[in-house]
Amino acid sequence: MEDPEQNDHSQTEFDQRAEKSEKLFLECRLRSALQLAKETTRQARSQQRIINYMHGLFDQMRFGHGLLDPQLTREAAVELVVLLQDEEQARRIQPDLDEGHYHWVCSWMSSCAYDNLAESTGLMAGFNSPGMHECINDGIQVCRQTGKTECIKCFREYAADVYLSADDLAMVRHQCQALMDYRDGEEQRDRRWSCYHKLAWLNVLEGRLVRAEKDLEHALQLSTAEKVYLKTRAATLVGINLQEVRLLLGQALEQPTAALLELETGEWPKMELEQAKLQALADVLAGKLDAAIATLTEWDRRLTEMRCLREWFEVRLRLIAAFLLADKRPRAEALGKGLEAKAAEAQDYLTIRRWKRLLDPNIPVCPVPLLTTADAGPYGTVAATSDSDPAALPLLTDDEDDIDDVEDEIIETVTPLSETLAEYMQEIMASQDDEEARREIFNSILSHTPHSIEDAADAAYLVHLSRYVIQGSDDAQRVWPWADAIRKQFTEDSTVLSVVAALGQYFRAADSEMFQDQIPIQDLEKWFRLSLSMNPNHPRNHARAGAFFLDEGMTGDAERAFSRAFRLDRADGSSAHQLADLYRETDRPRDALAVLDICLRKGTKDGNVAWEAAMTALQLEQYDMLLTYLDRHAELAEREQAWLHYYRGLALFRLGRLDECLDELDEELSFDPPGHLHLHAIRVCVHSAQGQRDLARRELEKLLAIHFGEVDYLSLHGLVRLAEALCDAIEDWPLNDPLRQRLVRRLLRAGLISDSFLNSLREGNAESNEIRFFRVQLRQPLDSHWPESEGCLAGQQAWKDYLIDWGVLAETEKEAVARVQELQNLCEKTPAKLVHVEGSDETFRDRPGVVWQGYRRCESNESTKK
Structure with missing residues (x-):
């Protein structure tokens, strides 16, 4: 056994090494930082220290991207993922590992490991290659499972790279919109600079050089914000790209800053690559084509050896452009064949489209191959006069370039x-x-x-x-x-x-x-x-393949196929539905709404697209958009239908337009709705908000007269949504109000009580510094009277029992179970049985009490059905 004093000394050495490598990383001295990380893993393995070993791998993984060494990143990420997933593998390095410390490290390190594994794979094989779309969903799920929801932004950036390779620029803009959701004062890291950096590249590709310059200027400004992690890295990369755009606009090349010149060669290869591309562009504009070709040829070779496919695509495109400008088309075409083959294998449709346009003899060659003619500069045709606010973010646009050679089986010719x-x-x-x-x-x-x-x-x-x-x-x-x-x-x-x-x-x-x-x-x-x-440009082929992949459980391949089908035919409602459904099923409703919105903007005649967009906007609580989509649905459907006015009323209620809401609910009655519970619920909320307590009570009496088991026209999510609104509506009613108590009891028994209501009950409890979070699972037996019970919902009449999880804050496990059972005993007469309790190790200051009631499920009923 290691001497405790020696153990403390060794840990101090690891901590000092980690501090030094982080300092080097922040200074962009990646090669030196990597050497320290490798020394950490070597020492940690020899001393049987799994946590230090994992930290060393973690650092190697982070540093590899800037070193243009995706193989290093991938190998470190793969080994780290194995250690994160399998405790037995970790014990091979440290048999006596501290389980609590190990699992805590796993919880915060997992999402980063998956992100870096996905990114390194994309850099090597192409971001639209097989498996890449699936990584987006898997990564987001890992973030949610480990509670690191702020890390979802990393996968948003990764998703933007995937959609860029897939030549779906509208969806890239959508991902950038998600990255912009940052407010000053938030604890999460500020990624807005990256958003504008990516948008600037989109604008360059689309020939909007003036707009790109403003975006990069804004990105440069944001790169020094307080919550930006790697400020030097961000400012340097943005600064180089800003100079590149200014060169394309006809401006003079600025000299690099002194700080950058202090880095020794090899410390940060990514910066060296960006500077080389900048210098090659300057040489082209100065007529030094041989120098530009030499620079790009050298990097073409290096990137090939390092297996940096994405970076190689860009360099090879620029090298082909340089040969064309040097009037060496045969050489350019020969290089293009190799590019086409690799891009096709990686399914990098953006690279293929840029390459085809570049070789078109009828289009003037630009040294940075674009998708259209630039709006300004020596390679532009029209001088831009835009003076729009650079902070005004263009998102889903209607002027997306169509793909020229889209095919379909609809017979237009004889x-x-x-x-x-x-x-x-x-x-x-x-x-x-x-x-x-x-x-x-x-x-x-x-x-x-x-x-x-x-x-x-x-x-x-x-x-x-x-x-x-x-x-x-x-x-x-x-x-x-x-x-x-x-x-x-x-x-x-x-x-x-x-x-x-x-x-x-x-x-x-x-x-x-x-x-x-x-x-x-x-x-x-x-x-x-x-x-x-x-034929990669046939939308229906991709849609059919997507349906097959989905049926066979190949979700990533299905997403990639549906995405391509939708990119090729934006107005096809069927493709939009399939892709949006897949996004919703993988808990990505914002992406689903973006797809449906694009389809509507592109002129689909499918009214169901507008309806699905409305339902997705409702899920996201975007009530202005909900009204817009419902109006669009009414236009496309050419007739009104049941539920339309109800959802309009719900949106108007949430927007505070109460009188209009009541008018819509009255209008809904003319469509002979299947039931009235949802209409009563919204009226309770509206009258309560208007201060008309008597009217609210009358509506609530009508609502409580309805047995929830008969309400088969509302989904569980619909019921939960109404329950939350009702709990908010009665929050200021007297606690001893009999009608209020009846509603609370009914919602509690039905498993519909809102989190906000439960949290309000904790306000009367004294705070404690020893609070822990517990998840308590109970099994509730049900008797023969269950079908008539107030707790029985539609479709649950055959249940013999159900499982339910509760979330509770308490000092001890015993207290947690007691608080949960007190509420559960209000649900059914038969006592519930304790199944499982899981508590956190971390303590904090808060008020004790139940914080949420989970969804009920009946496993015995499911097994009977099977």
């Missing part, structure tokens, strides 16, 4: 079978209830043998239509060999491949026993992926 296919479609629509007519269409479609079909578009559409006239497994057995033969006839057509794969997926889902061997899932996946690689 094909050998275009008239016949149009007739088939009309006949199918007219024969929905006529089996004989559908049989005739079915036979007619299959009469087109694969060898008789001349055009691939006709072939794809025939396969697509066949699905709608199949009337059983026997028909499917006839169709599949025919469809597969068509696939083999048109092996070079991506749409045929995609449509046949989608048909196979449909058959497997309809009758898995019959088709699971005949149509192997591996073949379908191969065909879908091949269709995407053959």
Whole structure:
């Protein structure tokens, strides 16, 4: 066993080394900082100190990005993730580890490890390569699970890089909007400078150089804000990019600051790369093309060796531009082939689009390849006169560049079978209830043998239509060999491949026993992926592939496919729905709303998009937007419907427009709603807010006369939302008011009592310095009277018991359990059973009491259903 005095001395050495490496990191002396981090891991392993070892890995992981060494970052991150996930792995280094300290370190270190692992993988393989979209969701979930919600911003930045590579600039702007959610005085780190830095690059790509200059000036100003972590790094990178934009605007190159010149070569390779790109641009503008080519060629080689793919893409594009400006097109085209191959493999659609435009002989070459002509400077056409406020953040814009070579299977040109296919479609629509007519269409479609079909578009559409006239497994057995033969006839057509794969997926889902061997899932996946690689600009191919990936549990691949489908066709409501649904299911409602909003801005005629946008805005409590989307839905649907006026009333209530709210609730009655509980609830809130207590009490009497078990027209989230509003409405009612007490008891028994109400009950308790947080889980047995109980909600009548978690603040576990059981005993007559208690080690000053009532769930009922 190590001597305690020696142990303290060793820890002091580790602390001093960590302090020194952090100082070097802040000074951007990354190479020196890395050497100290490596020494830390070496010493920690030899002394069997797992926490110090993990800190050393953590630092190596952080320093690797600026060193342009993503392999180093990835290796450190992978090893760190293993140690964070598996305590047994950690014990191999320190068998007697302190469990409490180890788990605390895991809780704050996990999200950073996942972020750095994802970023290093993106730098090496491309940010839109397989698995990258899934990392966004996984990382955000880790942040929420560990309570480090401020770290979600790191994954927002990462998401911005993913969408940039996917050539979805509108979604990049959306992610930047999320990064802007910072207020002075908050504890979290200020990332606004990074937001403007990214926006500036978008504006450069889109030719808005004047706007980009203002964004970078603002980013430079924000880089020195109090809560910015790496101020020197931020100011340096922004400063170099600002000089680059000014060069493109025709201004003179400024000299680097003295502080930057003090860094020895190799200390911060990322800065050296940015300075080299800046110098190469200056050389091009000065006519020194050979010098620029030499600089860029050297960095092209270095980045290839270091496997920095993202940085290499940018350097290779600029190198191609330099060769074109030097009138060496053959050399430029040769370099372009290598670029195209790597970008296609990484599915970096932005790089591919910039490369195609760069090689267009009809477009003047810009040394920094853009997506359109610049608005000012020697490579621009129009002098910009914008004097807009640089702090005014442009987000989702309507002037997004369309992708030129988007394809789809909708037949616009005349094909050998275009008239016949149009007739088939009309006949199918007219024969929905006529089996004989559908049989005739079915036979007619299959009469087109694969060898008789001349055009691939006709072939794809025939396969697509066949699905709608199949009337059983026997028909499917006839169709599949025919469809597969068509696939083999048109092996070079991506749409045929995609449509046949989608048909196979449909058959497997309809009758898995019959088709699971005949149509192997591996073949379908191969065909879908091949269709995407053959034609990356076909929106419906991506949508079909996304649906397949989602069905097979490949969420990351599904998101990437749906994202590309939506990028290629912004007005397609179906793609917008699929992508938004995926975002909502992965707890990213803001991203879902951004997708639906873009679709509406781009002119979709799908009224359901507006409705889903409205429901998402409601979830996010964006009530002004809720009204806007509901109005848009009414326009697109061309008729009003049930629930429209209720949700308008809810929004108006939240916005304080109480009289208008009541008018909307009255209007909702004309649509014969399925029930009135939701209308009574909002009226209680409105009348209470207006000070009309008698009217509020009348409405509350009506509400309490309704058995919650009969309310099958509201979701659980809808009920929770109304319960929160009701609790707020009665907060200032007398505590001994019988009607108030009835409502509280009803909500408590139904599992709907609000957190704010429970916290208000703690206000009367004395504060303590020994408070801990506990999660108490109970199992509540239910008797034969449960279906008639006030606590029973719709769909819960068959429950025999339920599990429920409570959150409580208390000094001891015994006190926590007692406080929870006191409230739970008000819910049902049968005593609840204690299942599990989990308490935090940390103590703090607060008032004891229950802070939240969790959702109830019935595991026994679920097992019965299974």
